[in-house]
Every structure is written in structure tokens, then in C-alpha cells.
Amino acid sequence: MTNPRRHARDLARALSRAHDQTPTYGRNHVVIYGLAAQADRARSFCDFAFSADHERANALWFCDELTVQLEIALSVPIVDPIRQDSLRRELARAQDHALALRKAVEDNPPRFRRNVRIWAYVYEIVVPGAMRDALAARTRTAALSRARKEEAALDRARSDVLTELVADSQGSYFERADRSDTPGRTCRRLVTLAVYVLPANQRARYVEEFRADLWEVGRSRRLGYAVRLVAYSWSLRRSLVNSAAVAAVTRENS
Amino acid sequence: MTLPTQLVLSVLLEDPAREVYGLEICSAAGLASGTIHPILARLEGIGWLESRWEEVDPKTEGRPRRRYYRLSRDGAALAPAALARVQASSTGLARLRPGLARGAQ
Numbered sequence: 001m002t003n004p005r006r007h008a009r010d011l012a013r014a015l016s017r018a019h020d021q022t023p024t025y026g027r028n029h030v031v032i033y034g035l036a037a038q039a040d041r042a043r044s045f046c047d048f049a050f051s052a053d054h055e056r057a058n059a060l061w062f063c064d065e066l067t068v069q070l071e072i073a074l075s076v077p078i079v080d081p082i083r084q085d086s087l088r089r090e091l092a093r094a095q096d097h098a099l100a101l102r103k104a105v106e107d108n109p110p111r112f113r114r115n116v117r118i119w120a121y122v123y124e125i126v127v128p129g130a131m132r133d134a135l136a137a138r139t140r141t142a143a144l145s146r147a148r149k150e151e152a153a154l155d156r157a158r159s160d161v162l163t164e165l166v167a168d169s170q171g172s173y174f175e176r177a178d179r180s181d182t183p184g185r186t187c188r189r190l191v192t193l194a195v196y197v198l199p200a201n202q203r204a205r206y207v208e209e210f211r212a213d214l215w216e217v218g219r220s221r222r223l224g225y226a227v228r229l230v231a232y233s234w235s236l237r238r239s240l241v242n243s244a245a246v247a248a249v250t251r252e253n254s
Numbered sequence: 255m256t257l258p259t260q261l262v263l264s265v266l267l268e269d270p271a272r273e274v275y276g277l278e279i280c281s282a283a284g285l286a287s288g289t290i291h292p293i294l295a296r297l298e299g300i301g302w303l304e305s306r307w308e309e310v311d312p313k314t315e316g317r318p319r320r321r322y323y324r325l326s327r328d329g330a331a332l333a334p335a336a337l338a339r340v341q342a343s344s345t346g347l348a349r350l351r352p353g354l355a356r357g358a359q
Contacts, residue, residue, distance in 0.1 A: 205321070206291070208307075212318035213277045213287070225287040232288035239292040243299020 067095055092234055187214055190226035194233040202240055255340045258285055262293050263333045266303075266323070270330040273322035275308075294323055302329030 071091065191210045195203045210229055217225045261283040266274070274282070279290050297303040304326045308319040325333060 208318060209276060209291075209321040212275070212320045215317050216277050217287070228286055228288035229291075230288075232292060235289075235292040236295060239295035239299065243295055 067091065095234060184222070187222050187226040190223075190230050194226070194229040197233050197237050199237070199240055199244070206236070255336060256293075258283070258289055259293050259296075260337060260340060261285060262290055262297070263337055266325050266329075267333055267337070270325045273306075273324045275320040275322050279323070297329065298323075302326055302333060 188211070191207060191214065194210060195206045198206055210226075214222055214225060262279060262285070265279050265282040268282075276290060276294065277287075279285075279294070280287055283290065294303060294305075298305060302325060303323050305321055305323045308322055310319050312318050
């Protein structure tokens with residue numbers, strides 16, 4: 001397994017070179033494209049892992065590393081402001097994914113050992129290749145072509161794993177969520193996860209509020225609702241923290 | 255002001271005195287779940303919204319109590335003008351979401 005700190009350092013050097021020596025949009029675009037492609041891949045891993053409920057440690061490692069790389073990339077001035085916004089969004093998502101995965105790893109030790117070989121394929125072959133492309137940043141065509149091939153390979157890997165998991169489990173998460181009138185265990189745990197990132201003094205309120213909302217949602221929509229609560233939990237955290245800061249300033253001024 | 259924020263305000267402005275809960279706002283605004291809580295928190299933070307717990311006993315009702323929201327006095331006074339300003343600068347928005355135009359009136 002590659003050392004994430006070394007990768008981050010290499011990437012920082014490559015980004016600095018791209019900015020200082022050839023500060024052209026084209027060069028930077030290729031480097032940033034590589035990061036965006038990795039972010040897409042992290043999302044794919046997370047979607048897959050969320051369904052699978054197992055073997056998330058590698059995905060967590062990847063998301064943590066991606067977070068470091070995106071933070072470094074954002075510290076380098078980028079010509080295209082739209083791309084910079086996109087990277088900020090990717091950073092927020094990577095943090096969300098890492099959080100979700102960390103919690104899941106703690107709660108669910110790996111159970112399906114045979115899928116390890118697929119993870120090995122994804123991380124040992126696909127990911128390092130993407131990193132080499134991002135670091136090399138020679139031509140846009142080569143990077144794009146490589147990324148497309150990797151996306152296809154990853155889709156195949158995901159499809160294989162999902163097929164195995166469907167065969168393994170007694171019923172899909174959606175079916176299990178539909179069995180009862182009350183929100184199922186998975187939904188309740190997702191709500192707990194969604195409030196995990198919130199300021200401590202707000203968690204009790206939002207647990208109760210989210211559970212009340214879940215109660216009212218139709219059974220078939222509960223799981224999707226709960227997953228979206230998790231996806232937007234960082235956004236809610238930002239709102240709450242900013243509101244608290246504004247309130248503090250108002251108090252000081254009054 | 256973002257489009258989701260405008261939609262949430264429009265729903266609340268339809269009847270400023272009426273209390274609505276999160277899921278109700280989601281449905282009325284046509285927004286995905288999860289998106290509205292950050293907006294509600296921001297609006298509450300700046301004093302445009304007030305919220306309170308539903309006064310029921312969850313055991314008697316057989317469901318958790320809801321969190322109700324409604325516009326505060328400041329919010330009811332300032333939100334229509336804010337929405338009108340945004341809509342004046344984005345004329346195409348009302349065509350895409352007719353509900354916005356109604357809410358701002």
C-alpha cells in the first residue's frame with residue numbers, strides 16, 4: 001500500500017511546479033482533472049460500500065488521502081474559479097465519506113473476506129495509476145484516456161461485488177427497510193451518523209427531529225431519506241456553526 | 255440567496271402565521287430531504303424563523319413529536335422584500351418555479 005503522506009508531498013510538489021514554472025490553464029487543468037477523477041472514484045467506493053456494509057477500511061484510507069490532497073490543491077492558486085469551487089465541493093464530500101466510512105468501520109468489522117481480492121484490484125492497480133497520471137500531468141489526452149479506462153474497470157469491479165453481495169445477503173437493504181412500519185435499524189443508525197458531526201449541543205434536538213421526519217416518510221423512501229440526511233450533515237453543521245458565530249458577534253455588539 | 259432558500263421562504267410566506275414541520279416544507283418546496291435543515295438552521299440563526307417542539311406525548315400519539323417552524327416577526331417583514339429583490343435580478347426564475355412568484359406577493 002502506498003504511503004499517503006508521501007503521495008500528498010509528491011502531489012504538492014507537482015502542483016507547485018505546475019503553478020510556478022508553467023502557470024498555464026492547460027497544465028493546471030490536467031492536474032486538477034486527476035483529482036476530480038479521484039473524487040468521483042471515492043464517491044463510487046462510498047456508494048458501493050454503503051450498500052455492502054463491509055470492507056470499508058481501504059475506502060476510508062483512500063478518502064482520507066484524497067482529503068489531504070484536495071486541501072493541498074486548494075492551497076495552490078487555480079486559474080479557473082469554477083474548478084476551485086468544484087474542488088471545495090469534492091473536499092466536503094470526501095470528508096463526508098471519510099466520516100461515514102470511519103463510523104461504519106468501527107461498527108461493522110469485515111465479514112465478507114472474498115471481496116478483499118476485488119478491493120486489492122481497485123486499490124493496487126486502479127488508484128496508483130490515477131495518481132501517476134495526476135502527478136505526471138503531461139498531456140490532457142493521455143490523462144483523460146487513462147481516466148476513462150479506469151472508470152470502466154471500476155464499474156466492472158463494483159458490479160461484480162454488488163452481484164456477490166446480493167447473493168450473500170438475505171434481502172436488500174431496501175427490502176429490509178420496508179418490512180416494518182417504524183424506521184428500521186439501518187435508518188436509525190444513519191440518523192445517529194447524520195448528527196454525529198453536529199455541534200454537541202444540537203445533536204439531541206436533531207436526532208429527535210430527524211426521527212420524527214423519518215416516521216412520516218413512506219416506508220420505501222425511508223432509507224433514501226436517511227442517506228440524504230447523512231450527505232447533508234456537514235452542510236447543516238456549517239449552518240449551525242456560522243449561526244452560533246453570528247449570534248456571538250451580535251451579543252458582543254449589543 | 256440560493257434557489258432552495260427562496261423556495262423554503264416561499265412556502266413559509268404562503269401563510270406566515272402557520273407552523274409547518276420539516277417534512278411538510280420539503281414536500282411543499284419540492285426539495286430533497288436533508289437540503290432544508292441547513293437552510294432552516296441559517297434562517298433561524300439570523301432570527302427570521304422560530305421553532306418549537308410539538309406539545310404532544312409521543313407515547314400517546316404513537317410517534318415522535320415534530321419540530322414546528324414559522325416565520326418570526328422580523329422574518330415575515332423582511333423575507334418578502336428579500337425575495338422580491340432576488341426575483342428582480344433573476345427574471346427567468348419565476349418562469350421555472352411559478353410558486354416563487356406567488357410566495358413573494
